[in-house]
Amino acid sequence: MPDSKEICAIVPAGQQSYQPLVYGMGFLVNDKDILTCAHVIEAVLGIDWLKGSGSVQVCFPFSETAQGALVLQGQVDRKRWYPKGTPMKAKPTDIAVIVLEEVAPASVKRATLLDPSFESNVTVKIYGFAGKTTPEGRIVSQPTGLHVEGKIMGELPGGRAQFQGLWTVGTYVQRGYSGAGVYDPQRDSIVGMVVRASTDEDERIAEFIGAPSLRQALGPAAATTGALSIQLTHAIPRWLYHQIVGKKMEIETYLKTIADILPEPDLDRGLSGLLDTILSNNPGPARLRLAFGFGTEDLRGIFNLMKSGSPAVQSLWGKWAQRIDQSLWRFTSTLAYVSEPWAKTSYQRALELQTVCGPYLPAKQPTLKDIEAVLDHGSRSMSAFIEYTPDAELYAVMRAFRSPDEQPEPPKTDVVGKPESKSAPALNFILNYLDAIEKGTKQIDDSSNAWWAVRLGICRNDHRFSERLALVAEKFAEPRVPQELAANNPMPEIYKPVSTISYTLSNAQAILECNRGIAEDIRNRLHEVIARMRERLLATPVSRNLYLASVHQEGLRNYLDYLSDQGIAIAP
Numbered sequence: 001m002p003d004s005k006e007i008c009a010i011v012p013a014g015q016q017s018y019q020p021l022v023y024g025m026g027f028l029v030n031d032k033d034i035l036t037c038a039h040v041i042e043a044v045l046g047i048d049w050l051k052g053s054g055s056v057q058v059c060f061p062f063s064e065t066a067q068g069a070l071v072l073q074g075q076v077d078r079k080r081w082y083p084k085g086t087p088m089k090a091k092p093t094d095i096a097v098i099v100l101e102e103v104a105p106a107s108v109k110r111a112t113l114l115d116p117s118f119e120s121n122v123t124v125k126i127y128g129f130a131g132k133t134t135p136e137g138r139i140v141s142q143p144t145g146l147h148v149e150g151k152i153m154g155e156l157p158g159g160r161a162q163f164q165g166l167w168t169v170g171t172y173v174q175r176g177y178s179g180a181g182v183y184d185p186q187r188d189s190i191v192g193m194v195v196r197a198s199t200d201e202d203e204r205i206a207e208f209i210g211a212p213s214l215r216q217a218l219g220p221a222a223a224t225t226g227a228l229s230i231q232l233t234h235a236i237p238r239w240l241y242h243q244i245v246g247k248k249m250e251i252e253t254y255l256k257t258i259a260d261i262l263p264e265p266d267l268d269r270g271l272s273g274l275l276d277t278i279l280s281n282n283p284g285p286a287r288l289r290l291a292f293g294f295g296t297e298d299l300r301g302i303f304n305l306m307k308s309g310s311p312a313v314q315s316l317w318g319k320w321a322q323r324i325d326q327s328l329w330r331f332t333s334t335l336a337y338v339s340e341p342w343a344k345t346s347y348q349r350a351l352e353l354q355t356v357c358g359p360y361l362p363a364k365q366p367t368l369k370d371i372e373a374v375l376d377h378g379s380r381s382m383s384a385f386i387e388y389t390p391d392a393e394l395y396a397v398m399r400a401f402r403s404p405d406e407q408p409e410p411p412k413t414d415v416v417g418k419p420e421s422k423s424a425p426a427l428n429f430i431l432n433y434l435d436a437i438e439k440g441t442k443q444i445d446d447s448s449n450a451w452w453a454v455r456l457g458i459c460r461n462d463h464r465f466s467e468r469l470a471l472v473a474e475k476f477a478e479p480r481v482p483q484e485l486a487a488n489n490p491m492p493e494i495y496k497p498v499s500t501i502s503y504t505l506s507n508a509q510a511i512l513e514c515n516r517g518i519a520e521d522i523r524n525r526l527h528e529v530i531a532r533m534r535e536r537l538l539a540t541p542v543s544r545n546l547y548l549a550s551v552h553q554e555g556l557r558n559y560l561d562y563l564s565d566q567g568i569a570i571a572p
Helices: 038-045 211-218 227-233 238-259 270-278 283-291 300-308 315-335 341-360 368-377 392-402 424-439 447-458 466-475 483-488 497-514 520-539 546-565
Strands: 007-011 024-028 033-036 055-065 068-082 095-100 123-128 131-133 139-141 146-156 160-165 181-184 189-197 205-210 413-415
Touching: 007 038, 024 038, 024 189, 033 211, 038 055, 038 068, 038 095, 055 095, 068 211, 095 211, 123 189, 146 205, 160 189, 189 211, 205 211, 238 283, 238 315, 238 341, 238 520, 238 546, 270 283, 270 300, 270 315, 270 341, 300 315, 315 341, 315 546, 368 392, 368 424, 392 424, 392 447, 424 447, 424 466, 447 466, 447 497, 466 520, 497 520, 497 546, 520 546
Parallel strands: none
Antiparallel strands: 007 024, 007 055, 024 033, 033 095, 055 068, 068 095, 123 146, 123 181, 131 139, 146 160, 160 205, 181 189, 189 205
């Protein structure tokens, strides 16, 4: 198991090592919280432990000190104690949270919790100390601990799942492994916690509690890896920093493979020529089809009908143009911040390919003058700017601020808090939208749009938006992904959590950078949100969809910008 430094063993009081006895396992999920099983705590402190202090001792086998393995003291959190019982998704069972008396050192890894994958090819690992009874009746543990490798067989009722040990591996999950994390090495994350195992060695079956139930037991604020600790110490653990940079570079390596096979724009053949290249059956275009979200199915027949002028499929010209254009727009936005020589060439080619799509796009990119004309003078309808997208009207207005004729610096104000006339109609519209969300008369389909909305006002020195920041930080701290709206969208595949998560992080980071006067409680909330989004970006596999890969890179890049902007160093 690579980098096992989040793992801990629950040991008897006064025992300064993981020998000779381990009651059960646990793992660190943030600066102070350790997850383990409730029945492990009862084994340590007794079934009536609630009458006592709740003090326990934990040992981190993979974190060495001058005296040996790291040993820390903790208290069982009475408010986050979920005793044994019938497993229920809505009610965590057999879960306990140990709160360390001091912040764990930076050398101890904080685990990332990610929902388990039930694909048949996923191999997971579990580490624990098998216990046995000596002839004298004492319980002792295997002296060094053992790794078990196996497969996730499938879901079980009540938020649990089944693990099957591989027959080729000599050991199996047994007594002493309760509370151990089920580790997915492909995603470097914990997907569950061992709760019990079969007593039959030949079966090699174990049951574990899935990550969703573990997060529910922790509570939303506690699921963050070291958010405020990083702020207080102004240092990020080196292992975490390298994990972020490594993930970002992994994505950029993939983006280069797509950049290398982007076709040359053919202005004479236009969109038809571009689609003809993408939909051909050669290996390069097959990767392009996946990158642009056309999937693996053969669309040549539909494309031929489009070229023949069949009325039944003519709307696909606009939808497919938008699909390619949006992917290329996101791609160029990412390439603009990649310093490698290949990125500059690919950036220019992607822009040229966008011009091929332009005449077919169903919606025009609005300017602030366009929005002013619609909102103030009523000279035209906003329908010309509406795309197939969640929160379509709000999105159209916010999109106007991305127009080339908008100056990058915040506009001046004639009265404090009142924007100048150029952006006033658009900002007023956005502000009213946020007010309607607070009153419950409107809703947000994609929660990152709420962050974008408040960011626009704050970064343009419109103080009215600072008053709405608390609402957004509270109401949209957890991503809301518009999956139910994806069916009628030209790019349904982009409405995945990674997109909303990345945009949430990027907008929250920009808000902190734009406004240094945010109240401390709200600022801390933003730090927590950013840290939670970072964890999820790290736990999300790299997509082969060009849009999602690009936005994934943007989120990680903006987190690194956040570290620089906040003056956070890399711990030695």
